[in-house]
Amino acid sequence: MSKVIGVIIDYLTDDYRRQIDEAAARHGYETRYYPDSRSAVGNADDCEILFGHCSQKVIASAKSLKWFCCCWAGVDRFCREELYRNPDCRLSNSSGAYGVTISEHLIMVSLMLLRRQLEYGELIRARGWDTLPGSIRSLCRCRITVLGTGDIGTQFARRAKAFQPAKIVGVRRSAKPGDPVFDELRTTAELDAVLPETDLLVMALPNTPDTANILDARRMALLPEGACVVNVGRGTAVDQDALIAALNSGHLGGAALDVVVPEPLPADHPLRDAKNLLLTPHVAGNTTLPYTRQRTIDMFLEDLENYAAGRPLLHEVDRKKGY
């Protein structure tokens, strides 16, 4: 029986297919393409490897699975041990493919908040032409704190640096070395000391027990009046009720959320009416960017070489940690 790689890619092209087929054949694998997860459930019993946009049901049904390479960066849904028939099944993600597109989203929404683009959009929509009373603000001389110094946080910091901020402080879980783009590196234990000196807080965290509600009412109160908050990653990191209150009271100057709880966000959810809140429908890491799509394919092919050679996977996830 030949070894099988099952592939479920939302944006499969002939070119991607050729790249995957060639690499698979080199290592003695047959490939099988499923148009979507539904058609794969119950039909992936002989897949040793699954790659792509698989549902939890597909994973749970794949009896022979030894490696799941997920096309998303956030794999919190795939970290439950009971999902896997084979407890040694390996999991890898595509963290690293999203830094470019998500960092561009982060710069865009940060500038939109600082430059009051929500208000200017409304003014133009009402067919007006005026300068709003009061100030706009700038990334120049801005004190930026980046919570989460992985690929996304680092790519954001590299772009933000070109705008001459006052400083960029990176905050991460452990005191490991970080990218030199950060002017300072702190640990999450020191977060409370950093917040009072933060004009713009950018959150790019995975969903883990440690990050749930990490920005709660108490920490929002530590931010200076008028500070802006931007969240990509997972919606669970922010106490949404506290955020609504902090925005409506004017304590926070604005916020941009690409991730919320729940998704899709109901039409009547109170977040939709919060003051100066810029919502986007979980599209910061939009895989429709050709660069991102190609990177997810490239990363799988890199790790297929590692897997076949018995080497560690570059993008392997520790299911206990969740990233």
Next chain:
Amino acid sequence: MSKVIGVIIDYLTDDYRRQIDEAAARHGYETRYYPDSRSAVGNADDCEILFGHCSQKVIASAKSLKWFCCCWAGVDRFCREELYRNPDCRLSNSSGAYGVTISEHLIMVSLMLLRRQLEYGELIRARGWDTLPGSIRSLCRCRITVLGTGDIGTQFARRAKAFQPAKIVGVRRSAKPGDPVFDELRTTAELDAVLPETDLLVMALPNTPDTANILDARRMALLPEGACVVNVGRGTAVDQDALIAALNSGHLGGAALDVVVPEPLPADHPLRDAKNLLLTPHVAGNTTLPYTRQRTIDMFLEDLENYAAGRPLLHEVDRKKGY
């Protein structure tokens, strides 16, 4: 009779006033502050220097004027010789104060166009939560052309560079050396050859006879399908009817205009209904940014030293060229 500096600053503060008074006193000048241009007309006869947000009427009425330092960067309204009683009256502008804020505007609107933020804004406004069909795009690997390589174009290019574009081509009137941030420098005579290789065209030009209608229907047709156009500077640089047609036909993927003809833009102007057009009400160079305000003061004070010492002004404008 003592020498007088007349000052009309929309954003005058006690601190700015103190800075100006001290410098003036050092050179034997008295200062006179007018709350607005209206109150200065007919009352500025003895002003040797005028600084700030003066109307044409103030300039025309100032019999003793030898130097007008204008707080704006664009001084096309102040280049007519007949405006000045004294033909040797010098004119300087505040080009250099606006690079930070306008370059941030340029990055913001460029990303909004490439990432389809107008459409996502509408989707959220309609209380939806979906990913749009089709692609978004990126500054990464984007071919950027910057028309106008002065302070604004250069500051934009420095920030855009951090996003890893394919290349940044600067286009300017004469073959003078340019900032090394530009991967290539071309002259306006070569513009037609550059346009077919441009995904994002950023225009930051002064209003002169040479720049009027520089982006006309013929040149828009030279841009590849889906290209985006961003204009700050002056609205006269773009043929607006041709732009509306190129947007509505889908030849251009989007445009962002901060400057239009006329301003204020009438509520029923056809630009307001053009497809994928992001309008802002001439606020890219918004002087409410504290950095910009302080820079305009600093630049005047620098040139006051030069003026008093009989040296050339750093920010002097050639009224014949218009910048």
